[in-house]
Amino acid sequence: VKVEELPVVCEFPGVFSGDVSDVPLGREVEFSIDLVPGTGPISMAPYRMSASELKELKKQLEELLEKKF
Structure with missing residues (x-):
């Protein structure tokens, strides 16, 4: 099988x-x-965390997404 033959x-x-x-x-x-x-990840914490921790986690996630990580 050649590479060109497989879609x-x-x-x-x-x-x-x-x-x-x-x-x-x-x-x-x-x-x-x-x-x-164009959809983003679902924002659901796997465990309970404080609002400030969640805010920081979302901030870090946005920074990584901006860097196309």
Whole structure:
């Protein structure tokens, strides 16, 4: 199988070697997660924290997102 013959793989030729014969054949998708472009992470704390801690955490998250981290 050549890199050019696989739809997703051909978009990233620098990542794959010229021979991708060990790539498994297509499989039926059991489930999928639909992503909505431009949405942010859900703001739900895994444990209780004070309002000031949550505010600081959100600030740090925004800074990381601005840096495209």
